[in-house]
Amino acid sequence: MTIKQKANVLHAVMLIVISAISIIYIYPVFLMVINSIKPFGEVLSDVLSLPKELALDNYSFVFDKMNYLKLFVNNVMITLIGVTGIVFLSAAAGFILDRRQNKYTSFARAFIIIPMLIPFQTIMITLLKTMSVLHLSGSRVGLGIQYWGFGIPLAVFIYNNFMKTIPREIDESAYIDGATTFRTFISIILPLMKPVTATIIVLNVMWIWNDFLLPLLMVNTTADTRTLVLAAYTFVGQFNTQWHYAMTAMVLAIAPSVLFFIIFQRNIVDGVVSGAVKG
DSSP states (O other): OOHHHHHHHHHHHHHHHHHHHHHHHHHHHHHHHHHTTSOHHHHHHOTTSOOSSOOTHHHHHHHHHTTHHHHHHHHHHHHHHHHHHHHHHHHHHHHHHHHSOSTTHHHHHHHHHGGGGSOGGGTHHHHHHHHHHTTOTTOHHHHHHHHHHHHHHHHHHHHHHHHTTSOHHHHHHHHHTTOOHHHHIIIIIHHHTHHHHHHHHHHHHHHHHHOOHHHHHHSOSSTTTOOHHHHHHTTOOSSOOOHHHHHHHHHHHHHHHHHHHHHHHHHHHHHHHHHTSOO
């Protein structure tokens, strides 16, 4: 067998394996979608079958019941606050950590990045108490700010590695022309970070939009502050679960983030590759 034939066989095997893994992950989503358009009786009788009768009124009922537009605005507000803070603060930190090399830089970088290794479950009780003391519990703005702490470590890691690909001569030219450090960052460095910024935005939008546990702890006190995923969970009861409505609510909840990912998925690969050139 020639080298080219071996490469073709390897490519075919990898394609089969990747396709099989994709099917395993996609199949539950497929079941969720088909059960969202079934009557309740069909869901109970056979969850794996295709619908015999379309129950599209599930969507109109759930849309009104969960007050979709109100909760959609909540999701947008929380996600926008979270992503904006993560991008700006992480980009600035990545810039400074790379350009201000001193004996404290390595410690600061490790101090910022190491929280990635701490499981959320180990700090959630302490976090809940702290946010209550700061009067940020039960607040959409407070929830958006909390995502900064969880999203910044990975974002700083990516930005800091990407900064190593930007020549220092660019900064020096800006300083010679009279630009301050802040002006240099905003006008020159930040636009050059566009590839990794797009990646960080997409990843964090997907995460924050579909997050369940942190909103459950922080904004589940009133219906006005809930997110779409939390509203979907209201159809799941201890003794009686309206599965057709629960599946419909989940489809409505995740649909915007899936659409966002489909539109911007190309940026993820470009940004990760750009941020991994050095480091």
